[in-house]
Amino acid sequence: AQSVAQPEDQVNVAEGNPLTVKCTYSVSGNPYLFWYVQYPNRGLQFLLKYITGDNLVKGSYGFEAEFNKSQTSFHLKKPSALVSDSALYFCAVRDRTGGFKTIFGAGTRLFVKA
Amino acid sequence: ETGVTQTPRHLVMGMTNKKSLKCEQHLGHNAMYWYKQSAKKPLELMFVYSLEERVENNSVPSRFSPECPNSSHLFLHLHTLQPEDSALYLCASSQVAGQDSNQPQHFGDGTRLSIL
Numbered sequence: 001a002q003s004v005a006q007p008e009d010q011v012n013v014a015e016g017n018p019l020t021v022k023c024t025y026s027v028s029g030n031p032y033l034f035w036y037v038q039y040p041n042r043g044l045q046f047l048l049k050y051i052t053g054d055n056l057v058k059g060s061y062g063f064e065a066e067f068n069k070s071q072t073s074f075h076l077k078k079p080s081a082l083v084s085d086s087a088l089y090f091c092a093v094r095d096r097t098g099g100f101k102t103i104f105g106a107g108t109r110l111f112v113k114a
Numbered sequence: 115e116t117g118v119t120q121t122p123r124h125l126v127m128g129m130t131n132k133k134s135l136k137c138e139q140h141l142g143h144n145a146m147y148w149y150k151q152s153a154k155k156p157l158e159l160m161f162v163y164s165l166e167e168r169v170e171n172n173s174v175p176s177r178f179s180p181e182c183p184n185s186s187h188l189f190l191h192l193h194t195l196q197p198e199d200s201a202l203y204l205c206a207s208s209q210v211a212g213q214d215s216n217q218p219q220h221f222g223d224g225t226r227l228s229i230l
Contacts, residue, residue: 004156032216043118043204043221044157051216090157100145100170100210102219104157 002027004093006105013081014113021076021108023091033074034092034102035065044090050074061085081112117141120205120222128230129195135225137188137205145210146188147219148180151202163188164210195229202226 003026013019025031032051036044048059055067065076074091091105118139127133139146148160162170163182177199179191188205206219 009154034218036218036221041223043120043206043223044219046218046220049216049218094216096216100147100162100164100215101159106154106156 002093002095002103004091004103004105006089006091006108008108009106010109010111012111012113015083016080019078019081019085019110019112021089021091021110022073023075023105024071024073025091025093025103026072027093027095027103029096031096032094033065033067034094035059035063035074035076036090036092036104038088038090038107040087047076047089081110083112083114086110086112118205118207118220118222120203120225122225123223124226124228126228126230127192127195129197131195132191132193134192135190135203135205135227137190137222139186139188139205139207139220141207141209141220143207143209143220144185145208145215146182146185147206147208148188148190149204149206151204151224157204160190192227195227197229200227200229 005024034049035047038044050057050067058064063078088107090107092102094102121136145164150158160174161180166182177194181189202224204224205222208219209217
């Protein structure tokens with residue numbers, strides 16, 4: 001069965017420190033990979049995506065993600081966290097041949113402390 | 115006005131009521147989605163419309179009835195809901211070409227639904 005795992009319910013990091021939010025997936029073929037962020041009382045906002053090519057993808061607000069095919073992972077990273085990065089982060093995958101369905105992880109809450 | 119707009123933002127209803135959620139997108143996209151977001155659960159895809167035709171229906175109870183009158187509007191009609199249906203309902207849109215699309219979805223801010 002296709003699935004997305006975000007192993008950490010919550011990640012805590014101090015402002016200015018690097019952050020990583022983990023994501024692994026189980027999807028056949030070469031899926032498209034996405035990260036979204038959700039702020040309180042808002043919908044999800046797109047951060048970045050991986051289609052093909054360079055394994056390091058850069059996105060909005062200084063975020064980047066590293067694709068690792070052998071480990072089927074797509075971890076979200078940022079070199080220096082901001083308090084305003086505190087939010088709920090979702091990893092998502094989409095099978096290139098599987099129709100319209102995007103599978104989302106359960107989300108990881110990021111707390112950045114000043 | 116741009117983006118994806120959902121109304122109302124909050125809705126409280128009794129189990130015997132009938133209400134509708136509305137979604138409108140101003141992005142020129144050709145696919146629209148309804149999701150259910152419950153606490154500590156992955157987003158649940160409920161319905162997908164592509165070019166105003168329903169293409170996904172993920173075993174959603176019949177008390178939820180979608181309607182897509184045109185490519186810019188999507189409704190979710192609610193009838194005889196249960197307390198476990200209380201959740202945030204998110205609408206999204208995207209541009210798809212056939213069944214292969216790497217375009218991200220654009221989400222509205224949701225309707226927070228509470229069933230008494």
